[in-house]
Amino acid sequence: MQPFALNYARPAVELAVATPYAYDSGLQLNVLGDGRIAACDHALLREVGTTTSTAGSKTHFDD
Amino acid sequence: MTVLILTGEEDVTADMVVVHLNGSGVPVVRLDPADLTDGVSLSAEYVHGRFRGHLSAGGRLVSINGLRSVWVRRPGAPAGHAPHPSAWLTEEASQALYGMLRGCDARWMNHPDAARQARHKPWQLRLAQRCGLPVPATVITTFPRAAREFAERFPDLVVKPVSGAHPQDPPRAVPTSRVAPDTDFSAVAFGPTLLQRRIAKRADIRLTVVGETLLAARKAVRPDADPEEVDVRFAAPGSPWEPVEVPARTADAVRAYLRRAELAYGAFDFAEDADGTWWFLECNQSGQFGFVEVETGQPIARTIADWLSRPIPEEPVKLDEAGSTVR
Numbered sequence: 001m002q003p004f005a006l007n008y009a010r011p012a013v014e015l016a017v018a019t020p021y022a023y024d025s026g027l028q029l030n031v032l033g034d035g036r037i038a039a040c041d042h043a044l045l046r047e048v049g050t051t052t053s054t055a056g057s058k059t060h061f062d063d
Numbered sequence: 064m065t066v067l068i069l070t071g072e073e074d075v076t077a078d079m080v081v082v083h084l085n086g087s088g089v090p091v092v093r094l095d096p097a098d099l100t101d102g103v104s105l106s107a108e109y110v111h112g113r114f115r116g117h118l119s120a121g122g123r124l125v126s127i128n129g130l131r132s133v134w135v136r137r138p139g140a141p142a143g144h145a146p147h148p149s150a151w152l153t154e155e156a157s158q159a160l161y162g163m164l165r166g167c168d169a170r171w172m173n174h175p176d177a178a179r180q181a182r183h184k185p186w187q188l189r190l191a192q193r194c195g196l197p198v199p200a201t202v203i204t205t206f207p208r209a210a211r212e213f214a215e216r217f218p219d220l221v222v223k224p225v226s227g228a229h230p231q232d233p234p235r236a237v238p239t240s241r242v243a244p245d246t247d248f249s250a251v252a253f254g255p256t257l258l259q260r261r262i263a264k265r266a267d268i269r270l271t272v273v274g275e276t277l278l279a280a281r282k283a284v285r286p287d288a289d290p291e292e293v294d295v296r297f298a299a300p301g302s303p304w305e306p307v308e309v310p311a312r313t314a315d316a317v318r319a320y321l322r323r324a325e326l327a328y329g330a331f332d333f334a335e336d337a338d339g340t341w342w343f344l345e346c347n348q349s350g351q352f353g354f355v356e357v358e359t360g361q362p363i364a365r366t367i368a369d370w371l372s373r374p375i376p377e378e379p380v381k382l383d384e385a386g387s388t389v390r
Contacts, residue, residue: 003254023072039078051353
């Protein structure tokens with residue numbers, strides 16, 4: 001028998017969108033292909049959802 | 064004096080703060096403890112009554128004594144990316160890194176001891192009660208009978224994980240879910256179960272607190288929302304997050320909560336009922352804030368940067384009976 005709460009579990013949904021930025025260790029920031037700083041593009045952040053409170057994270061549950 | 068940020072490279076939310084620190088000319092060293100021994104290095108000496116320690120990452124070198132603040136954002140497990148990771152190496156790396164950092168005078172957001180305590184949701188509920196925040200009736204039990212009796216008293220219930228963690232084998236998520244009144248509670252015996260009276264909410268509230276600054280956002284529940292979807296993280300996209308004023312009593316209670324929890328940062332979740340009461344659900348000591356700032360324009364990242372940038376308070380000077388300075 002499994003714990004009661006797991007009766008309500010559902011498959012974790014992984015982010016389907018590949019992030020269009022990469023970390024630049026010199027800047028200590030993630031940058032887009034054209035060199036712009038990803039964090040300054042709020043429309044992009046909204047689209048990729050990487051700043052969003054989620055559930056099912058493998059490493060963090062302080063969302 | 065430098066701000067040390069402990070987080071992963073992919074943490075673009077931390078980037079939002081780094082941008083402001085860069086704009087203010089505040090030195091930043093950002094590293095992921097997971098990269099220890101493979102991209103991140105440390106060294107410390109305790110000799111002749113003195114301490115000297117350094118961290119190195121990405122070609123930057125920072126003195127531990129030169130840190131003004133430490134932001135524990137989303138750090139990986141120390142040495143987790145090492146070529147030959149092991150539980151032993153992670154413990155060694157953790158003791159070395161955090162042991163060194165604990166010895167410095169920098170301000171923490173949040174201190175590891177406070178963070179560890181603050182993750183306990185049952186403790187959160189009790190602290191919220193003590194601070195005067197309304198808390199929905201809750202039971203945490205392994206007794207099926209206790210769960211049944213609670214359901215008789217509060218027929219409209221939700222269940223949620225006690226820890227907030229989610230099972231990984233296989234990866235699953237356990238959203239806050241409604242529990243039918245005629246549910247079989249026998250499985251409560253197989254794991255601590257948190258049942259809570261459902262708040263018929265008209266909005267979700269995310270209140271982000273940085274030091275003494277409160278920034279609240281409200282997401283109204285749409286009239287056509289699925290009543291079975293009670294967890295905003297899983298609900299279909301609905302109304303946008305919008306800035307909202309914090310009621311004075313809630314503001315006082317929340318500040319008391321953070322003071323007693325010894326937290327510099329907290330992201331509170333409330334459910335707003337039809338009377339406008341904000342019911343405390345939880346406080347995430349490292350809760351996400353980027354999505355709120357992106358939607359509302361609230362200056363959360365700047366407020367965090369400002370907090371991290373503050374100088375270390377000077378040690379109060381004491382005078383002995385002869386008037387000499389005592390440190």
